Amino acid sequence: AEKTTLTFWHAMGGTNGEVLQQIVDDFNASQDEIEVKAEYQGTYDDTITKLKAAMQSDSGLPDVCQMYDVGTKFMSDSGAVIPVEDKFESTGYDKSSVMEVISSYYTVNGKQYAMPFNVSTPMLYYNKDVFEAAGLDPETPPTTYDEVLEDAKKIVESGAAPVGYSQAIYGWFFEQQLAGLGVTYGNNDNGRKEAVTAVDFDSNGGGLKVFDMWKKLYDSGYFEDYGTTTADTQTAFFSGQVGMIIESTAILKNAVDSSPFEVGTGYLPRIEQNDEGGVIIGGGSLWLTDTGNEANEDAAWKFIEYITTPDVQAKWSMGTGYFAINEKAYETEDMKAYLKENPNFETAINQLKDSPVNCNTAGVLSGVQTEARLTFNEIMPQVYDGKLTTQDAVDQLAASVNKAIENYNESIK
Numbered sequence: 001a002e003k004t005t006l007t008f009w010h011a012m013g014g015t016n017g018e019v020l021q022q023i024v025d026d027f028n029a030s031q032d033e034i035e036v037k038a039e040y041q042g043t044y045d046d047t048i049t050k051l052k053a054a055m056q057s058d059s060g061l062p063d064v065c066q067m068y069d070v071g072t073k074f075m076s077d078s079g080a081v082i083p084v085e086d087k088f089e090s091t092g093y094d095k096s097s098v099m100e101v102i103s104s105y106y107t108v109n110g111k112q113y114a115m116p117f118n119v120s121t122p123m124l125y126y127n128k129d130v131f132e133a134a135g136l137d138p139e140t141p142p143t144t145y146d147e148v149l150e151d152a153k154k155i156v157e158s159g160a161a162p163v164g165y166s167q168a169i170y171g172w173f174f175e176q177q178l179a180g181l182g183v184t185y186g187n188n189d190n191g192r193k194e195a196v197t198a199v200d201f202d203s204n205g206g207g208l209k210v211f212d213m214w215k216k217l218y219d220s221g222y223f224e225d226y227g228t229t230t231a232d233t234q235t236a237f238f239s240g241q242v243g244m245i246i247e248s249t250a251i252l253k254n255a256v257d258s259s260p261f262e263v264g265t266g267y268l269p270r271i272e273q274n275d276e277g278g279v280i281i282g283g284g285s286l287w288l289t290d291t292g293n294e295a296n297e298d299a300a301w302k303f304i305e306y307i308t309t310p311d312v313q314a315k316w317s318m319g320t321g322y323f324a325i326n327e328k329a330y331e332t333e334d335m336k337a338y339l340k341e342n343p344n345f346e347t348a349i350n351q352l353k354d355s356p357v358n359c360n361t362a363g364v365l366s367g368v369q370t371e372a373r374l375t376f377n378e379i380m381p382q383v384y385d386g387k388l389t390t391q392d393a394v395d396q397l398a399a400s401v402n403k404a405i406e407n408y409n410e411s412i413k
């Protein structure tokens, strides 16, 4: 029989892109009916932009598309996808292969729309050599931002590194810090009860607490801002210039391989300890697009099913730092041996398990989060350099995102 050829769009570059290509090659070699062609689209934002264009022109849709967490609402509203749950029954797929706390992120109106694939949380990365040189305990990372400030001060004043702490300007961190405070980003339980109609972070006080803490870090003199390109903050950390950063677990393998020092990891520091607070699932998932070609859909589902298997998830997690969505991956001999030698690869999943499951940690289900993050990128530098007060920043961000939500809700009516 003729082979079914599938197009698979993704947003994984660098180390993670190489591991993904290996997984695709393994899948192609494992059988002779389906050939997956993986095509790198650039960043997550590039991928959603290209997919929107393909949907609008109704041509050139890939069979499978990777999409970041915050694209979920747009995708499920698009009418251009097939919920993966539609394939569960007919193929006898065991839904419980994927941890529920993870699949629930991708469940909209009671239906699982996408298959989580690369799943992350943000965490603290620190330079153990710098900690040692600064007289800090390299096995005890800070857990609150007050401790981050104290440690950053010691790092700089001891001369262990020129910069104590840094974080990229990234709306994801804003969303995560709100969840850490135990508050929602948007109303209607973060859009999980019914559609978001407005943001919450202005009225629940969370937005102001986050901006105030970040401004305090910036003004401390132990912080350096490397801008909105997350790779620039990473590079500064890998080079030993910065003692601590926050980043996704997605960069863990790259961080360990790129840094000429011992990398430590810890939970995302909290602004305030709060039992209702925790982290949100980040990263992305795989979506089946509705191309109208049934043979391709069935083949695409087989590929998606393959990526959720314990061995593939173990390989993915060890090769990247993303944690495995299938708990059985942690029982494979390879993974057990790897974690013994590389305990940093367990930090993110432990942090997730230690997070309460509630609407704060469910993350906002909103169709405008791409735009919301771009607006955040424009506002944050003005907070740092004092052009905007933290309160004005909250108000401006809220007004802009509310307008976008209103337009979005109008457009899908």
Ligand SMILES: O=P(O)(O)OC[C@H](O)CO
Pocket: 044, 068, 069, 070, 118, 119, 120, 121, 172, 248, 249, 250, 281, 282, 283, 284
């Ligand atoms: O860098 P990633 O893949 O962990 O993704 C981070 C965010 O969740 C993207 O929205």
